[in-house]
Amino acid sequence: MELLQDMFTDYTLRTVAMGAALLGITAGSLGGFALLRRQSLLGDAISHAALPGIALAFLLTGSKAPLVLVTGAALAGWLGATLISSLTRMTRIKYDSALGIMLSVFFGFGLVLLTYIQKRPDANQAGLESYLFGQAAALVQQDVFVILGIGLLVMLLTLVFWKEFKLVSFDPDFAATIGMPVRWVDHLLTGLFVVAIVIGLQTVGVVLMSAMIIAPAAAARQWTDKLGSMIGIAALFGAVSGVGGAVISSRNANLPTGPTIVLFVSLIVFASLMLAPNRGLVFRRIREWKAGKNLRVDAVLVDLYTLASQHTSQEYPHSERVLNVMSSMSGTARRTLNLLSTLELARQIDQNQWALTPTGVERAERVIKERFGTEGTL
Amino acid sequence: MSPSFEIQLIAIVVAVTCALPGVFLVLQRMAMMSDAISHAILPGIVIAFFITQDLSSPFMIVGAAAAGVLTVALVEALRKTGLLKEDAAIGIVFPALFSVGVILIAKYAGDVHLDVDAVLLGELAFAPFDRFTVGGLDIGPRALVVMSAILVVNVVFITVFFKELKLTTFDAALAGTLGFAPVLMHYVLMGLVSVTAVGAFDAVGSILVVALMVAPPAAAFMLTRRLKPMILLSCAIGGQSAIGGYWMARWLDASIAGSMATVSGLLFLTAVLLAPERGLISMARRQRGQRVEFGSKMLVIHLYHHEGLPEAEKECRLDHLEDHLRWEHAFASRAVRSCKSQGWIRREGELLVLTSAGRDHAREALVEL
Structure with missing residues (x-):
């Protein structure tokens, strides 16, 4: 009861829980497609690849406005994702190597830029690092509105292109045969993916964002064989773990929010693997x-x-x-x-x-x- | 030894040590395991630190290696249920383990010298100040001693089990049939990756470990198709990334680890573009060459068909090729030029006429088709 009251009165808790829940919904529903397309680790690569974009955006504009940094992050993340798919398509480099290289090289370059910025005498760069590890507690109401807006956009586009996303996820060859512009659908899905990841960076950080995408979808997959319900359940799991993680970490001193959310969603995965009817191990x-x-x-x-x-x-x-x-x-x-x-x-x-x-x-x-x-x- | 020299030496040793197991990760399509392991060793490091209260204790390596093997075992267990694909299993296991590590640090480590930044990012510039002494005698920087020891382990393992590793990498099923225990090889290799990652993490950070394990072997993979040259090339490219990265960092006054990753990425990009056989540029050139060769064949066959017939006057003109074969002007003249230089055709005014060598070539080409 006291907890419920806090949810309405405690500004920080309410903001963080709302933000994490919306993030969980957005990431979880997109994760469904990533899981089916066997791109579970693409989120990891994109979230690392976004770092130089943040640093470059700051270097070029001198602004720390979230919109500027997030735009930079999105561009870099998208470039990384595009390079990964062109490398695997055009050379003998395999998908896993391409992921690993883009992830670490982009991140390393971002690190170079960050340390370069730090050493410049004029720069007021404090706060850029929060994108590395995420600072859910620092979320303000405005951030929540941004997440809400982007979440709604992602959902709208998913509904509009439902048929295309579904077909490209399950049978890209067939989709190409019936004249669907597979490459464009792919770009659109990757774009949505990048946007969702980038808005999540500030909350849970680079390393943990990939779990926010893949874990709810992996748990949801155990409960159903239908894409629609799978994505609905994934969004639900994402929201539940967002709120759950936020509440638990607010109740305990020194418990960082991002990792708590990730552990919460990992528990949901474990429970689903065990208990889901039909597929569950039990x-x-x-x-x-x-x-x-x-x-x-x-x-x-x-x-x-x-x-x-x-x-x-x-x-x-x-x-x-x-x-x-x-x-x-x-x-x-x-x-x-x-x-x-x-x-x-x-x-x-x-x-x-x-x-x-x-x-x-x-x-x-x-x-x-x-x-x-x-x-x-x- | 000057600090600058020591840092470069450490960087080279780290790069070569990472490249060795990296070759097999890349070939076995498990490059992302380096990412998973280098993150998942965090709780192992933290727990070993709680037990020993000493960051330089060898138990740190044991703890990290155990966490690395645990990661592999968990991923394998999840995959075996058939409920998750391998990539999803990796994507779930390592963030969970990493989260455990972060929470342990935040909750219990307080203000001890052990934070997530250090694990993820590393700082090579301070490595020379941490000395390794035996009985008061300064042997060298601790990172150099530790990494050299791990390098020796990697080299010995790969030399002794070269045949087994090679067979497991290229044909695990055959290796199993012949009794070479590919599963054991897999776990030992992953153990090596873990030990290498933990040795490297406090010098260069876990993300750079991924760069050094994947980028140099992938670049070498573009350059050769043989295993031994690939291993040597990987080490050379890794070493180059180390030196190049050090000087880039000096120039920009930025992170050495990040610069090494950046240089390794640039070297990889160079290999992708310029590799002599499978590079993008030589592939594009080869494709262009093949198109012209095909075009020349088409041209001589076309001329051969219409030779001596009434319509030859009309069919065998240069501008007709553009209409009839729908060739662009530039391509048509390139094909004509290629045929002329090989002595298959000659021009008589506007008319293209086959030589006898061209006629032979057209007949051969027809038989081929």
């Missing part, structure tokens, strides 16, 4: 266990049936030891036999003797027909 394990149980039941049932068909009556009892040898899972027949008797498919005659029940015979015949395509011979 459900998969349960499914495998059930399937395994059914297989064992059927196997022992068929064994019993085979034994019975070599004797005069289906009531004829057979020793557990014989079943142990017959079943391919040697030594495990007892547990399965107990299961068979609770399912009333078989019954225990005495200590070690077992026989099929009429329902057991029925099921065994069905299994034999389904699995082996032959009729039972009892």
Whole structure:
């Protein structure tokens, strides 16, 4: 309750939480396309490549206005992304090498510029470094409006070009075949990507921005097989982790906001990998266990049936030891036999003797027909 | 030794040490693992620091190497679930580990000499002031001693396991069939990357580690197709980046690490443009040459078809090529010039006439087609 109250009264917390949530929504929804296009690490490269743009914008204009710096960052980030795709297209350099080179060389050049600016006597450069590591706590209301504006723009464009983005993400070759300008769609998506990353730099910093893009989408992917719902869920996860990270870090002294947000979203990824229905690991394990149980039941049932068909009556009892040898899972027949008797498919005659029940015979015949395509011979 | 000389020496040793495992990362298409590992070692460094309270303790390297191997294992585990692709797994694991490191520092390290800037950016200029002494005897800058030791480890590993590394890199499946344990090789290589990254981070910072591990090998990859020359070239290009970067930093009075990354990028760009066989410029020239060669063939075949027929008067004129074959004027005259210089055609007024050599060539070309 107190927390809710703080959300409305505490200016800093409200601003940071709003900003982080909007950022999470924007980055998360774009991340869906990046994940499908196997460009998860492109965000990392772009956010590093933006640094020299910030420094150059400051050097050329002498202004520290966020709009100026962000424009510089966006231009540099876009140049980096374009170079990565042209390098992979035109030379034998592979995608991962291109990413690594652009990321580190642009960042290194940005570092050169930053240190060069620092050493100049006239410069008042303090604050440029905040783009490196992000300073969510320094967000002001105006920044939130900028993030909101850009977020809305990204969403609008995503809706307008939904069909194009979807097709280019899943099957670029087909998109090209039906005459879609794939290169332009690619440029547009990359452009949106760059814009979203650049506005996030100030909040969570260079290293962590890539997680803001990819993690919500990776978590959302586990819950659905539809692109629309995946992007919706990713936006939701992004927003939740933005607010969650902001609140947790405001409750604890010396807990930086950016890394807290990233850890929060990483936890969401982990939970999704485990718990998501269908794809989740827990459900998969349960499914495998059930399937395994059914297989064992059927196997022992068929064994019993085979034994019975070599004797005069289906009531004829057979020793557990014989079943142990017959079943391919040697030594495990007892547990399965107990299961068979609770399912009333078989019954225990005495200590070690077992026989099929009429329902057991029925099921065994069905299994034999389904699995082996032959009729039972009892 | 003067500080300036020592800094350059450290820079060269760092560059060469990084280039060695970098070659295999680039060839195995795992260049981004260097980025992931160099960030993810942060919590390892922090925890080792909490235990030893000493930034120069060898346990720092152990902690970082453990964190590096943990990164690789986590990425592998995520990938094996089949729920995430490898790039997404990398993109999730290393920011998470890095965040843990940043939070540990912010929460508990207080004002100790260990901050995120130092890990990410590094500062080579101060390296000569941190001396390594044994029993009061000054051996050299600590960074130089540590990196030289790691260099020796890398060189020994690559020399001893050259055959295994080569096979694992180019055909992991075959390596597995022959019993060379490619998975073990993978982990050892990643361990080396981690150790190299942690040795280099306080001299040059983790981002530069990526530049030095990827850019020189990628530049060498443009220049050669053989593994051994590629390794040597990578080391040479790395060393050049080190020296060039140092002097660039001196000139601009800027970060040495950043300058080294910038120079390595420029060298890479040079290799991409100028590489003798696969460089962009020589590829463009080759393409142009092939177009002219094809054009000449077309021309002689065209002339051959119409030779001696009534329409030859009209078909075999230079300006007709532009209409009929839809060639641009410049290209048409280049093809004509090429044919003439090879002695396939000659001009008689406005008419282009095949020579006997040209006729032979046209017949050959037709058979080829």
